[in-house]
Amino acid sequence: MRSLRRLAGPALAVAALSVVGAFLRLAVAGQSVFADELATYWIVSTSGFWDLLSVVHSNAEISPPLSFLVSWLTTRIDLTPELLRAPSLVAGVATIPAVYMVGARTASRAVGLVAAAFTTFSPFMIFYSTEARGYALVMAFVTFSTLAMLVATDTGRLRWWLAYGALSCAAMYTHYTCVFVLGFQFLWLIWVHPEARRWALVANAAAALAYLPWLPGLRMDLDSPTTEILSALQPFDLQAVRVSVVHWTVGYPYSAGQPASDVPGIPALVLLGTAAVVALAAIAAGRLRDERSARLAAAPRYAVLLLGLALSVPLSEAVLSAIGSNLFSTRNLAASWPGFALALAALLASAGPRLGLLTASLAVVAFAMAGLKMLDPTNERPQYEAMAEQINRDARPGDVVIDETAVISPGPLSPLDPFLRTRGPVFRSEQPQQHVRPFSVFDRKVSPDEAARRALAAARGRRIFLATDDSRAGRRRPLGRYRLVADRRYTGLIDLELQVYALPAWSRG
Numbered sequence: 325m326r327s328l329r330r331l332a333g334p335a336l337a338v339a340a341l342s343v344v345g346a347f348l349r350l351a352v353a354g355q356s357v358f359a360d361e362l363a364t365y366w367i368v369s370t371s372g373f374w375d376l377l378s379v380v381h382s383n384a385e386i387s388p389p390l391s392f393l394v395s396w397l398t399t400r401i402d403l404t405p406e407l408l409r410a411p412s413l414v415a416g417v418a419t420i421p422a423v424y425m426v427g428a429r430t431a432s433r434a435v436g437l438v439a440a441a442f443t444t445f446s447p448f449m450i451f452y453s454t455e456a457r458g459y460a461l462v463m464a465f466v467t468f469s470t471l472a473m474l475v476a477t478d479t480g481r482l483r484w485w486l487a488y489g490a491l492s493c494a495a496m497y498t499h500y501t502c503v504f505v506l507g508f509q510f511l512w513l514i515w516v517h518p519e520a521r522r523w524a525l526v527a528n529a530a531a532a533l534a535y536l537p538w539l540p541g542l543r544m545d546l547d548s549p550t551t552e553i554l555s556a557l558q559p560f561d562l563q564a565v566r567v568s569v570v571h572w573t574v575g576y577p578y579s580a581g582q583p584a585s586d587v588p589g590i591p592a593l594v595l596l597g598t599a600a601v602v603a604l605a606a607i608a609a610g611r612l613r614d615e616r617s618a619r620l621a622a623a624p625r626y627a628v629l630l631l632g633l634a635l636s637v638p639l640s641e642a643v644l645s646a647i648g649s650n651l652f653s654t655r656n657l658a659a660s661w662p663g664f665a666l667a668l669a670a671l672l673a674s675a676g677p678r679l680g681l682l683t684a685s686l687a688v689v690a691f692a693m694a695g696l697k698m699l700d701p702t703n704e705r706p707q708y709e710a711m712a713e714q715i716n717r718d719a720r721p722g723d724v725v726i727d728e729t730a731v732i733s734p735g736p737l738s739p740l741d742p743f744l745r746t747r748g749p750v751f752r753s754e755q756p757q758q759h760v761r762p763f764s765v766f767d768r769k770v771s772p773d774e775a776a777r778r779a780l781a782a783a784r785g786r787r788i789f790l791a792t793d794d795s796r797a798g799r800r801r802p803l804g805r806y807r808l809v810a811d812r813r814y815t816g817l818i819d820l821e822l823q824v825y826a827l828p829a830w831s832r833g
Contacts, residue, residue: 416453
């Protein structure tokens with residue numbers, strides 16, 4: 325009975341954290357489709373099953389197919405942002421108890437609980453648990469793969485070795501950068517558990533065999549010009565690495581968005597810094613006095629595992645970026661985030677029973693402060709859907725739309741396209757006009773002046789709706805006698821503005 329009571333407490337705490345994590349993620353999941361999600365939306369909304377595989381297999385998309393296939397299945401119910409993101413949402417919530425279980429097996433239940441709390445409130449985890457891409461899924465697969473590996477070595481049961489191989493293969497079918505974590509897992513496994521080497525080799529060989537059908541797709545992705553474009557957009561230098569690491573660990577996950585002074589904010593950064601300094605000082609003092617209370621919370625072999633899970637992706641990407649194309653970016657570090665949470669929790673616990681409780685509490689409060697900021701309207705994804713719905717309500721047949729929201733992405737949609745239902749022409753500005761195939765660097769962009777002239781010619785006296793953002797709203801456009809008659813703003817990560825232009829009454833006709 326006593327042992328059951330000891331287990332019941334952590335189980336209830338993990339269940340509560342999972343509920344809180346689900347609430348935070350559901351509160352964000354209905355925001356507008358944004359950035360690379362537009363490619364996912366385009367692929368799943370325009371493709372059947374085999375067409376989807378063909379598109380993802382080409383160099384138009386440089387990710388493996390699994391996350392697209394799962395989103396395609398969920399959107400057979402209805403094509404909404406929530407169902408498009410449903411696989412990521414489920415994976416993001418499932419990662420919370422998975423992190424706890426890995427922590428409990430490698431360090432202690434307390435370390436697992438603290439790491440699960442970090443996972444619950446992390447802005448990085450909340451954001452990517454509500455993005456229709458593969459990042460939340462790959463983090464879940466990697467974490468469950470680690471858990472299956474640990475259980476397999478403890479029990480020796482075949483089903484856990486099968487689970488380890490299958491989950492590792494699923495991770496590779498979701499995002500390529502997980503190979504660094506999986507490679508480290510394998511090296512750690514054959515080093516620490518020589519008795520399990522045969523099963524480790526069999527499980528990984530089976531995973532590699534199951535991955536063989538995707539090798540032509542991998543080759544297409546490696547040769548895709550998108551890889552070089554992304555590398556050129558973010559140079560590999562100390563400033564870029566610093567920004568990426570800060571946003572990956574504790575900041576707003578969209579590194580082009582809010583600075584760390586906003587998310588997690590200065591108070592949260594102070595709490596985290598204090599917790600880390602106190603923990604490191606206690607560990608150093610304990611080593612000098614050889615006190616058991618200030619030694620590593622995990623056994624050395626498990627401490628190596630947690631550090632490797634946390635650092636394998638950042639270090640590997642840094643090395644490869646230094647010698648080749650730049651892979652180092654906030655989102656590409658995703659596969660190591662659960663390892664980071666576990667390593668940080670183990671570090672804080674190593675300060676000893678009392679100081680460990682203090683430092684862990686400070687850190688959990690800091691993450692909670694950061695996570696709650698994801699609910700702030702200024703930190704929401706841009707409100708493209710609200711803008712499009714406003715146009716749908718207000719535009720009359722024949723009214724013209726100038727869309728300045730499109731960006732170069734692995735898909736041909738602008739952020740307004742999934743939601744715009746007007747009965748008049750739509751002209752893009754500053755991006756290619758075509759809507760059928762993904763953009764390329766060879767597509768001619770439509771200048772703002774040209775878009776305005778096209779809109780004027782098509783409007784024939786009807787109104788013109790200009791969908792833009794605050795950075796472009798004040799720019800002059802050749803709209804002739806048209807005058808601004810309405811102006812509406814939408815707050816978010818990018819502030820949007822919808823301007824309505826009409827001819828004065830005296831000049832009509």
